[in-house]
Amino acid sequence: MAATKIAVYSVPDLKNTTDDALPNYLTSLKFKQSHFLTDVRLALGYSAVVIAAITFYADYKLGWDKTKYWTFWAVLLYFTLNGALTFWIWGVEKGKVFAGEVDHPSVGRKSLSIASSVAKYTPIYNITVEYTNAEGETKTLRLSSPFTRWFDNDGFFVARPFQQWLASEIPLIGQVDPKNKGGDAKAAGSANGKSEVAVPVEQEKYDTPKKTTSSDAAPTGTKSRRGKRG
Template sequence: MGKPKNNTQAKVVVNTSSVYELKTACDTGLKEFLRSRGYEEMHTHTDVKLILGYIGVVFCAIDFAYSWKYPFEQTKWFSYISVAIYALTSALALVYSYAVQRDTFFVGYNKAKGHVVSAGSRTKSGEDTYRLTLTTRPIRGRQDPPVFNSKPVELKQSFASWFHEDGEFASAKFNADVESAIDALLAKKSE
């Protein structure tokens, strides 16, 4: 006989003077909320950056093995190539992070509902405001894609509305605000 599952969420307490901790707690809370609503996370952004990193590391490992067996004069041309490939793949991963991924921290799909939701968050230095941007699109290749409001929905709110004075995360309030934002995002066009 297995132990019964405990459905209560763990208490999350953060340092309220750290915007980074507040943002991270909200990002994690959103991920948990979306997973509880049937969204499966897609790891495309991470996969692209990992592949680029592995390509650079593989070339450097081959260079190391080649340099181990043969003298430097015979292997220096391959060392130049492997270092250049490593630098190029690292630069491509950086450009991908800034140009494509940007502030997106969650991309998830719901097969039953037929759409993908992307969530990005940011904060500005010196402000106590969490800016959450939600976008959606139909799942690629679906025969009957639903019609969505194509405009992103932005939820902008002070961290104080989701955290108690002692730093405890008020997940019920956060989840209610996020749910209303997602409902607005998934509303069909009124045209």
């Protein structure tokens, strides 16, 4: 499948594309993803939709007088499910893009979960990682990297620098994928061929274009003059 080009100044597009690439990379390393969080979210959402549809159909067919008692409880249940869905997304999932485990000869059976986030107008990818270390303890890491590390100037995602970043910074992934371990910013470079780490971009760069004042504009309507030879 051909790579999808995105707008390089759209932080949500940069995040969503990276979020999609993360579980694809981990499952290619034989990490088994758990879909429990997604399944619960879908169940809550679809249940609320089904209740709303049944209530509408019953009211349309039987009329308000015959259905008003059941409509009251249906509406109450509908808002309860939507409240539970909101809590589940913000209180339980908390931006998780991957949750699962791996059973690998070099590490045994270990668990891993990764949640991602971005700040508005700031093209920096932030992740919170929880994993099981060699001693069986649960460790937490908070990592950040600019999107320019794995997106080129044209807006195409480049997988190798992204994989090297994850394998280098997260010990569990580095043990499972040693060929990408050690690919730091200086060695691996970025998708744009730069080794430096970008700093957060100011809001005005992504919000409003720079205004040109009259004093900055080049003078027009003038011609260069040369002196006449005698």
